Amino acid sequence: MNAAATGPYQEPPLLFALGGSEALGAAVAREAGVELGPVEEREFERGEHKARPRAPVRGRDTFVLHGVHGDLAGPSVNDRLLRLWFFASTLRDAGARSVSVIVPYLPYSRKDRRTKARDPLGSRYVAEHFEASGIDRIVVLEPHNLAAFENAFRIEAIALPLAPLAAAWLAERPDDRPVAVVSPDVGGTKRAQELRDLLERRHRIKARLAFVEKRRSAGVVSGELLVGDVDACRCLIVDDLVSSGGTLARAAHACRAGGAQAIAIAVAHALFLPPATDALRAIGAERILVTDSVPLPAAVARALPVEVLPLGPYLGEALARIARGGSVSELAGLE
Numbered sequence: 290m291n292a293a294a295t296g297p298y299q300e301p302p303l304l305f306a307l308g309g310s311e312a313l314g315a316a317v318a319r320e321a322g323v324e325l326g327p328v329e330e331r332e333f334e335r336g337e338h339k340a341r342p343r344a345p346v347r348g349r350d351t352f353v354l355h356g357v358h359g360d361l362a363g364p365s366v367n368d369r370l371l372r373l374w375f376f377a378s379t380l381r382d383a384g385a386r387s388v389s390v391i392v393p394y395l396p397y398s399r400k401d402r403r404t405k406a407r408d409p410l411g412s413r414y415v416a417e418h419f420e421a422s423g424i425d426r427i428v429v430l431e432p433h434n435l436a437a438f439e440n441a442f443r444i445e446a447i448a449l450p451l452a453p454l455a456a457a458w459l460a461e462r463p464d465d466r467p468v469a470v471v472s473p474d475v476g477g478t479k480r481a482q483e484l485r486d487l488l489e490r491r492h493r494i495k496a497r498l499a500f501v502e503k504r505r506s507a508g509v510v511s512g513e514l515l516v517g518d519v520d521a522c523r524c525l526i527v528d529d530l531v532s533s534g535g536t537l538a539r540a541a542h543a544c545r546a547g548g549a550q551a552i553a554i555a556v557a558h559a560l561f562l563p564p565a566t567d568a569l570r571a572i573g574a575e576r577i578l579v580t581d582s583v584p585l586p587a588a589v590a591r592a593l594p595v596e597v598l599p600l601g602p603y604l605g606e607a608l609a610r611i612a613r614g615g616s617v618s619e620l621a622g623l624e
Contacts, residue, residue, distance in 0.1 A: 300349050302612045305342060305380075307355040307372055309364070313581060313601060314354045317391070320605020321612070323352075328376075336368075340376045347384030352608055353377060354391040358560070358583040366396045370415070374422040381423035389426040389611065390419070391604055393582035394530075394558045401437035416441035428607060430582050430600065431529045431557035434476070449607055451527065451580070452484040453491075453622045454598045455555040458578060459525060460492035466550055469497040469522040473540035481527050484555075487622040497522060499547075501540045513543045520548035530558035531579070534568030541572040551575050558582050559589070566592050 303326045306314020318325040327343040342351075355373045359366035373390060380388050400411035412434075419427055419442070426445040432438035439446055459468065468488070472481035478500045488494040499517025524544045531537055531554075541552050552574045559579035566589055569577060577595045579585060585597060603620075610617050618624045 302350040302352060302608075303342075303344060303346060304352045304354065304608065305376070307340060307353065307376060309369075310354050310356045313356070313393075313604075316599065316601025317354060317605040317608060320602050321608040323608065323612070326351075338372060338375075340372060341379055342376075342383065345383075346380055348386050350387045350389070350612065351380050351385045352389045352391060353380070354604070356394065356583065357392055357396055358394045358558075359396070360584075370396070370418070374418055377419075377422040377424050387425045388423060389428065390424055391428045391608070393430045393580070393600060393604070395427075395429045395432055395438070398433035398438065401434050401441070412437055413441045416443075416446075420444055426611070428604075428611075430580065430604075431480075433529050435479070447607070447611075447617055449603065449617070450480070450483060450621050450623075451529075451555060451557040452480075452487045453620070454580065454603060455484055455525065455527060455578060456487045456492055456494075456622070458555070458596075458598065459488065459553075460494060464523055466521060466523045467497065468494060469499055469517065469519040469524045469544075469549070471498075471517070471519065471524050471526045471540060471544060472500040473526055473528050473536045475500055475502070477528055480529070483622075484525070484527050491622060499524075499544075501543045513539050513546070515543040515547045518547075519544050522549050523551045523553070524549045525553050525555055527555045529556065530560050531556045531565060531569070531577075532560040532562050534562075534565035538568045538572055541574065554578065559585050559595075561586055561589050565589070569593055 302323050304318050304323050305326045305328050308330050329343050330340045332338050357369040377388050397411035397415045428447045430449050431451045432448050435448055470481045470485040472478045485496045485498050488496050499519050502514035526540050537554055553576045554574050555578040557580055577593055580598050580600050606620055607617055
């Protein structure tokens with residue numbers, strides 16, 4: 290889809306992808322029908338760096354795609370964030386008409402409230418740095434807490450849900466068994482409800498809704514009480530991310546105890562810490578759906594029935610709609 294052909298701007302938008310995000314950036318640019326601008330990135334002694342656009346940006350609406358996840362061996366979350374903020378400020382200094390950033394996985398989102406005295410509010414501090422960098426708009430995939438994400442930012446903040454991708458996957462694999470959408474904790478119930486509603490509205494698939502009790506005390510997570518009927522169901526457990534795999538494993542065990550016949554898992558962000566492989570292998574899930582918001586470790590791909598849902602078409606269509614003033618909510622299945 291060519292965003293430039295119908296957009297309201299005098300010049301077509303320009304997309305940049307910083308180091309490590311070039312492949313996804315190329316896929317997004319192809320889908321959106323926009324140019325992928327060249328970037329010069331240089332490393333200096335003691336960790337300093339420089340990045341600049343190698344195409345004129347004055348008067349143009351610019352987009353920057355960058356994965357700001359951390360790697361177990363490689364650039365840290367903080368390094369990736371700083372590179373993005375510096376580059377966004379550089380675009381603004383170079384006369385860009387607007388600067389929008391596409392950050393598939395937004396770090397620090399889990400720290401959105403104080404649980405102890407004098408706790409930091411990481412999600413709010415990160416939002417303030419995005420704003421201070423001269424960014425006009427941020428687009429993310431499935432934030433940890435939608436309300437906290439929207440309240441943290443004073444710029445336009447667009448959250449694309451995982452639901453359209455997960456719903457399409459399920460619809461392409463029809464089954465005679467009843468479907469149940471399950472949240473692994475109470476906090477994610479709205480995420481599961483939106484997926485269930487989208488299944489019914491867009492794909493005419495009736496689905497039950499359930500959630501699992503979750504308690505956290507002194508860093509220890511417990512609770513396997515299942516609320517909802519999953520007996521004889523094909524369960525789809527949906528969450529924003531997987532790290533250790535413990536939360537998903539508890540939810541799967543609760544579903545098995547509730548009579549579930551099959552289990553699939555859908556998460557937006559595959560952070561996969563080392564303990565996750567063993568925890569998820571024990572589930573016996575038919576599929577573990579993830580996106581390419583975070584690179585999937587090869588060892589995980591070999592050990593688990595993981596299927597990657599590519600983000601290029603989804604993010605590209607979102608960019609095209611933003612560029613021409615179209616509805617992102619409609620794309621996300623929210624209207």
